Amino acid sequence: MSRVFISEATGAVVYVFTDDHCPPHVHARHRGNDWIARIGFSYLGDAITLLSIAPLKNIPQQRVLNHLLGEIEARLTDCRKAWWEIRQTTCLTNQWVRVLNGGIVELLPGREVGARQIAKTDYDPGNEVVRLILRDGTTREVRLRS
Structure with a gap:
């Protein structure tokens, strides 16, 4: 604890x-x-x-x-x-997301047309950045509390 x-x-x-x-x-x-x-x-x-x-x-x-x-x-x-x-997890692995204009990542309740699945994530607590590695091989960074 x-x-x-x-x-x-x-x-x-x-x-x-x-x-x-x-x-x-x-x-x-x-x-x-x-x-x-x-x-x-x-x-x-x-x-x-x-x-x-x-x-x-x-x-x-x-x-x-x-x-x-x-x-x-x-x-x-x-x-x-x-x-x-x-x-050591963001609990986002295998979740479905939609990447919107401007790089905004929207979490989806399930698979939808145009959705991408998260293969792996990494989190940098010092900079509040989540790095998403998607199953299609692309990556996205999400900056929190900018």
Whole structure:
């Protein structure tokens, strides 16, 4: 387990488990109020997603969750870095994408006409760059937080 940061607004500890699974996510655990939330993120964009909260009887108030999500969004670079250092994956291998004008890469739910499949990825946490190697032999770089 690797601690990423402690939420100043909620007191929850945000971390990544060493044996975690895809999709990329962090856990936020509040020991005093006995809840844990999983928040997902991507290496292709800045959106974050609340994946789960447990146990249901101890769900924090919406404003507490909003503060936590805001802090995770602000510290997304740290979350990605921690995930990468522990898991060494962006969880994008075999995913389908569409490369739009200007080099923008759009993640697709499945294979579509004109889609390309990701064969391999590499992530540079210092520069926040994801390098996609596509099955057709082409490569694309995605700069995050430019």
